[in-house]
Amino acid sequence: MIFKKEKEVIGMIIKYLDVAEECLLTAENAIQSYINDKIQDAKVLARKTRELESEADLIRYGIRDKLYSGAYLPLLREDIYKLVESIDKVANAGEACCDFFLNQRPVIPGDLKPPFWEATKKSLDTSIPLKEAVLCFLKGECPIEVARQHAKEVGLHESEVDKLEWDLTKAIFISDQDYSHKLHLKLCLDVIVEVSDRAEDAADHLALTILKSSF
Numbered sequence: 001m002i003f004k005k006e007k008e009v010i011g012m013i014i015k016y017l018d019v020a021e022e023c024l025l026t027a028e029n030a031i032q033s034y035i036n037d038k039i040q041d042a043k044v045l046a047r048k049t050r051e052l053e054s055e056a057d058l059i060r061y062g063i064r065d066k067l068y069s070g071a072y073l074p075l076l077r078e079d080i081y082k083l084v085e086s087i088d089k090v091a092n093a094g095e096a097c098c099d100f101f102l103n104q105r106p107v108i109p110g111d112l113k114p115p116f117w118e119a120t121k122k123s124l125d126t127s128i129p130l131k132e133a134v135l136c137f138l139k140g141e142c143p144i145e146v147a148r149q150h151a152k153e154v155g156l157h158e159s160e161v162d163k164l165e166w167d168l169t170k171a172i173f174i175s176d177q178d179y180s181h182k183l184h185l186k187l188c189l190d191v192i193v194e195v196s197d198r199a200e201d202a203a204d205h206l207a208l209t210i211l212k213s214s215f
């Protein structure tokens with residue numbers, strides 16, 4: 001019975017990962033549309049992003065209930081749910097990023113649009129190696145060391161985002177925009193890189209869960 005519940009939880013987490021991935025991809029497309037001045041398209045995609053994040057939340061609640069019913073040994077039960085919660089923070093950050101663009105409408109100068117888009121895509125795409133790492137761990141289809149390597153790749157992606165953030169911050173503040181505009185652009189950038197920061201946190205939690213499960 002316990003093994004059956006574990007399989008059910010794994011299936012729910014895989015479904016959650018798929019919905020969270022779609023949420024982040026939709027947010028990414030919404031921001032791309034915004035940067036390309038396709039505001040109406042961005043609005044539609046932003047609405048879809050919120051719907052997907054809400055759908056992911058419902059799945060997460062189901063995972064929590066299933067864990068409370070006895071799936072997994074007590075030693076791992078809390079870590080499994082905290083892992084799901086940490087991934088949920090990535091999806092939340094993606095939604096928040098999308099909302100920032102559509103609610104606050106930052107005016108991005110033409111010469112800064114390419115680096116803003118590059119930073120956005122790189123930050124939100126950090127979720128890709130994170131999903132691979134989680135699936136590798138949950139399905140047990142690859143050695144633990146491979147799952148750990150996928151988790152490390154998340155950190156490498158996050159470091160690339162840090163470099164883009166540093167370069168873009170410099171470009172913002174040496175531009176000829178007025179200071180309040182520069183601050184708004186920097187605030188926008190902070191929201192963008194929050195996604196990769198949360199993905200790195202989730203990868204760290206995954207690494208800890210892998211370590212505990214190997215004993």
